[in-house]
Amino acid sequence: MKVAKENQSRRSFLKNAGMSVGALLVTSALPPFNAILFAANKPKGKGIWYGIAIDIEKCIGCGNCAKTCKTENDVPPEPFFFRSWVEQYTIKNDGTIKVESPNGGIDGFTQSVPDGEIEKSFFVPKMCNHCAKSPCVQVCPVGATFESPEGVVLVDDTYCIGCRYCVQACPYGCRYIHPTKNVVDKCTLCYHRLKKGLNPACMENCPTKARISGDLNDPESEVSKFIKTKNVYVLKPHLNTGSKLYYNALNQEVR
Amino acid sequence: MNPQFEHLYQALTKVDGYIYPNEIELSWSILIVLYPFITGLVAGAFILASLERVFNVKSLKPTYVIALLTAFAFMLVATMPLIFHLGQPLRFWEIMITPHLTSAMAIFGFVYLWYLMVVLLLEIWFDYRADMVVWSKEATGLKKWLYKIFSLGISDVSPESRRWDDKLGYIVTVIGIPSAFLLHGYVGFIFGSIKANPWWSTVMMPVIFLFSAMVSGIALVMLVFMIVNYIRKQKIDMLCLDTIAKYLFYIIIIDFTLESLDQIHRFYEAEESFEIISLLMSGKLFVTLLIFQVLIGMIIPVISLGTMQFYKPKEKIRQGIYLVTGILVLVGIFFMRWNVVIGGQLFSKSFYGFTSFKLALIGPEGFLMASIWLIIPFLILAFLLWLFPPWKKTQEEHVSVE
Ligand code: SF4
Ligand code: SF4
Numbered sequence: 299m300k301v302a303k304e305n306q307s308r309r310s311f312l313k314n315a316g317m318s319v320g321a322l323l324v325t326s327a328l329p330p331f332n333a334i335l336f337a338a339n340k341p342k343g344k345g346i347w348y349g350i351a352i353d354i355e356k357c358i359g360c361g362n363c364a365k366t367c368k369t370e371n372d373v374p375p376e377p378f379f380f381r382s383w384v385e386q387y388t389i390k391n392d393g394t395i396k397v398e399s400p401n402g403g404i405d406g407f408t409q410s411v412p413d414g415e416i417e418k419s420f421f422v423p424k425m426c427n428h429c430a431k432s433p434c435v436q437v438c439p440v441g442a443t444f445e446s447p448e449g450v451v452l453v454d455d456t457y458c459i460g461c462r463y464c465v466q467a468c469p470y471g472c473r474y475i476h477p478t479k480n481v482v483d484k485c486t487l488c489y490h491r492l493k494k495g496l497n498p499a500c501m502e503n504c505p506t507k508a509r510i511s512g513d514l515n516d517p518e519s520e521v522s523k524f525i526k527t528k529n530v531y532v533l534k535p536h537l538n539t540g541s542k543l544y545y546n547a548l549n550q551e552v553r
Numbered sequence: 554m555n556p557q558f559e560h561l562y563q564a565l566t567k568v569d570g571y572i573y574p575n576e577i578e579l580s581w582s583i584l585i586v587l588y589p590f591i592t593g594l595v596a597g598a599f600i601l602a603s604l605e606r607v608f609n610v611k612s613l614k615p616t617y618v619i620a621l622l623t624a625f626a627f628m629l630v631a632t633m634p635l636i637f638h639l640g641q642p643l644r645f646w647e648i649m650i651t652p653h654l655t656s657a658m659a660i661f662g663f664v665y666l667w668y669l670m671v672v673l674l675l676e677i678w679f680d681y682r683a684d685m686v687v688w689s690k691e692a693t694g695l696k697k698w699l700y701k702i703f704s705l706g707i708s709d710v711s712p713e714s715r716r717w718d719d720k721l722g723y724i725v726t727v728i729g730i731p732s733a734f735l736l737h738g739y740v741g742f743i744f745g746s747i748k749a750n751p752w753w754s755t756v757m758m759p760v761i762f763l764f765s766a767m768v769s770g771i772a773l774v775m776l777v778f779m780i781v782n783y784i785r786k787q788k789i790d791m792l793c794l795d796t797i798a799k800y801l802f803y804i805i806i807i808d809f810t811l812e813s814l815d816q817i818h819r820f821y822e823a824e825e826s827f828e829i830i831s832l833l834m835s836g837k838l839f840v841t842l843l844i845f846q847v848l849i850g851m852i853i854p855v856i857s858l859g860t861m862q863f864y865k866p867k868e869k870i871r872q873g874i875y876l877v878t879g880i881l882v883l884v885g886i887f888f889m890r891w892n893v894v895i896g897g898q899l900f901s902k903s904f905y906g907f908t909s910f911k912l913a914l915i916g917p918e919g920f921l922m923a924s925i926w927l928i929i930p931f932l933i934l935a936f937l938l939w940l941f942p943p944w945k946k947t948q949e950e951h952v953s954v955e
Contacts, residue, residue, distance in 0.1 A: 333654040378561050380574045397571035397905050424573075433749060439661070440644075441653035459647055460640015462580035463658050469749035469902055471573025475580070477557060480640035537748055553903045 336436045337538060347449045348487060349514035349542040351524040352423055354549075356508035359384055359421035361403040363500035363509065367425075368404070370488065370499035377401045379474045381485040382425040382500050387552060389417045395551050422545070422552050423509060425500070426451060426472040426485035427533065430540030434464035434473065434484075443482070449514075449542065450489055455481045469537050487511060514542065560911070570906025579898045579910050582918045584634035587926055589740050589762065590769070590890045591631045596737035597770015598624040599673070599729060604800070606726045612796040618680065618943035619781065620774045625673050626934035632665060634926050637917055657743045668736050672729040677941075678703075679722035683710050684946050699940060737766040744893060751826035752833070752897040757815045764808040769886035771801045776879040779872065781938065791868055795861070798875055801882070802858035809851050812889075829904040837899050837907060842892045850885010854878045 367373060367382040377400075384403030388396040388411050396411060409419065428451050429435075434443050435451060442458035445451050458481035465473045465482060476483040488498035496502070501509045512519040517526075521544075524530070530544035534553065545552075564577050602620035605613040636645050652659035686708045689700035738759035744750075745758025775797045782789045819830065834842055857878050865871065900907050913919040 336655040376555075376558050376561070377565070377574065378558070378577045383574050385571075395905070397903065399571070399574055402574050433747075435655075437656045437658065437747070438653055439656040439658035440647040440651055457644070457647065458641065459644040461638075461658065462640075463656065463743075465575075465580045466898075467747050467749055471575050471902055474575040475578075475640055482640075553905065 337431045337433070337540075339431070345447065345515065346513045347515045348428060348492070348511055349449070349521050349525075349544065350425070350428065350487070350509065350511045351521045351530070351544045351546070352509045353524075353528075353546045354420055354422060354508075355547045356506045357384070357421040357423055358506055358508075359386060359403060359407045360505060361406050362503045362505060363423055363425075364402045365404045366499045366503040367485075371486070373483070374477055376477075379477070379483070381472070381483070382423070385422045385424060385552075386419065387422060387549065388419040389549070389551060390415050391417050420547075420549070422548075423500075424470065424472070425543070426487070427470060427539065427541035427543040428485075428487060430542055431538065433467040433469065433537075433539055437463045437467040439463060446489065448492070450487045450492070451484070452486055452489060453482055453484060455479060455483070458482050469534050469539060560913075564909055564911075567909040568906060569909075570901070571903060572901035572906045572908050573903055576898075576901050577908055579895065579908070581894055581898065582638070582910075583912055583920070583923045584638040584918055584926075586887075586890045586894045587634040587923055588631070589737075589744075589894070590887055591627050591634070591926075591930070592740050593737055593762065593766035593769050593886065593890070594773050595624045595628045595631060595668075595770070596733040596763070596766040597768065597772075598627070598774050599733045599770070600767050601771050601774050601797070601800070603726050603730045603733070606723065607730065610796065612792050615790050615793045616774055616778050616797065618941075618946070619778055619938075620770075621673070621677050621680070622937045622941065622943070623774055623777050623934055624770070625677060626937055627930045628665075628669050628673055629933055630926060630930045633929075634923075635661075637922075657739070657746050660739070661743075664736055664739055668729075668732050672725060672732050676722055676725045676729060679718045679725065681941055681946075682707060682718055683715050684941075686710050687947060688945075696940065734763060738763050744897070749902055750897050751824065752830060752900070753893065755815055755819075757811060757818075761808070761811050761815060764804060764811055765886050765889055767804045768801065768808050769883055771797060771804060772879045772882040772886075775801065775875060776883075777934070779876060779879075785944070787944075789868075789872060791871070794872070794875060795865075798858055798861060798878075801878075802855070802862065805851060805855055805858070805882070809855065826904055829900045833896060833900050833907070837909075838892055838896045841888045842896070845888035846885050846892055849881050850888060854882050854885070 361384055364380065364383050367380075368375060371381060373379055373381055380402045382402075383399055384407075385397055385399045386403070386407045386409075388398075388409070390396065390411060392415075398407070398410065400407070403421075407421070409416070411419075428449060430445075430449060432443075432445065432451050435445055438444075438458075439461060440457060440459055442454045443451065443464050444454065455476075460475060460481050462475060462482065465475070473482050473484045475481070488496070488500075491498060498511060501507075501511060510520050510524065512521040514522060514525075516522060524546070525544050528546040530546055531548040532541040532544060533548075535541075561577055568577065598620045601613070602617050602624065604610050605617045605620075636642050639645060648659060649662045652662070654660070682704055685700040685704040687710060689697055689704065692700060741759035741762030744753040744762075745755055747753045775794070778797070779789060779794070819827070857874055861871065861874065866874075895910055898908075899910060915921055
């Protein structure tokens, strides 16, 4: 009799405990407790959904994109603030890798490694990846960094408190603190131009058309076709940032 | 050249290898080193106080109130370095009114307020209420009025009411322990959840922060306890001091084990970031990590406190050893925070190079300002000890609530 009772109460204890744990799991999936599920969620994106494609084979390292970006978006001229820059990768015969980006590539490049030592060399234009599960959006404590309905990651500079948490969270080094505004600044994919039906300034000024952007949800768009027909790759895919910047012919050395 | 950027041009010449062009300047500097350091002291001091109260460690009794007041003094300052490092300090309240919940930083304000208001303030208040009523009758001038105001007009000093104070205070302590864990574990999560940074991104981070917090908090209370007794020219209760030192010894060992485990794991797995991190540890962080944090902050204290566990020299010598060890431990934990915060930003997220960091002397992020943020809590503590002298409290024993 006693044993039965004990079993009974143990079972009801287990049942209760199980129910509480279950309830906890369910509530943690409900707003606002689902905060931890940010990067685990599927990206939204209905309607126009911007993505970018860069063809490394076409980039000649002229630095026009970086230069244009500075003037178009009032980026401070000093060489510490970039929304868009170009890197020169040189892989030497002995396997060592040299990366350079003097003044973000704005003044063009010279090759510092003697010809005989070079195995291969190429340029990698960098900019915000407009990640669909962007770590920077995830960590902003006030929601000043946000994703527009078109999948463009933007900063509300009237709301940013300048805590720099997003700068730490971006794996690609795409953010800086604006020295006079004291808030964070980054690539907007020239949102002001997109809204007028224009291309981003860097893409407009690229002489070889190495960089394009467009609607990923439209299978007929140039970007969609680029992704479909080429071997594209994103930067640091293991971080699952949902990057929407697709590179053609990206070497694994690029980080 | 615009003088505003002079230090950046200088830093540019010191770049080693390749870093992303936006990475020259460290985003978080000395003020963000102070933030986990100070909150750690708060959490650690509080946990020591709770040990006495909840687990009934009688020998720690003389430190109970001192630990609480220390925690409180540091808590009042904890947010200051945070607010002052913001690009827009006046927008700080946005965190409170529009917190963005996916951010680990967003709930800081709530965790902080909960801990400050609900836990620390209430616990101290329940502990002092009856005393304040008594003191308000004896004291004169400013003190009298402060006691009157702080006791909130509840002037009942009957044994019954005191029993209630004690009971409620006990409940607050019980709530307080998980809160202290939450407070500092949470600070660790702020760093541990940044997947872009391999030096920070580890599940161990909150746990390591928690135990290092206990280490620093206990060391601080030990020092304050000794200094208060020196100043008051009182004989130090050696049983109490030995007990604190014993706890300090054990917690340092746990902390040391956890941190080693984290590093061993890092070396054993040797992921993509391994090369840059081992360069970081043997290069830019060599002095602050291996000398200050590990040797001075851990190995020497473990040896000296460990020796005290089975060999007990004369009281004066023991006190000297505890005093020096306490200071070494605090220095070590300060550099532990330094190595996390500054170290995590010295290497590029491209893993191809390093930037450099030079602490300025003046300016809001300078050495002097940082020192001020560390001195203010001691001034607050001195004021609190003047206003609420633990040694003048009438009620000696906590009523047992079990
Ligand atoms: S690249 Fe960086 S700044 Fe751009 S969306 Fe991704 S995390 Fe944010
Ligand atoms: S710096 Fe601004 S945008 Fe970035 S996380 Fe902080 S508040 Fe958000």
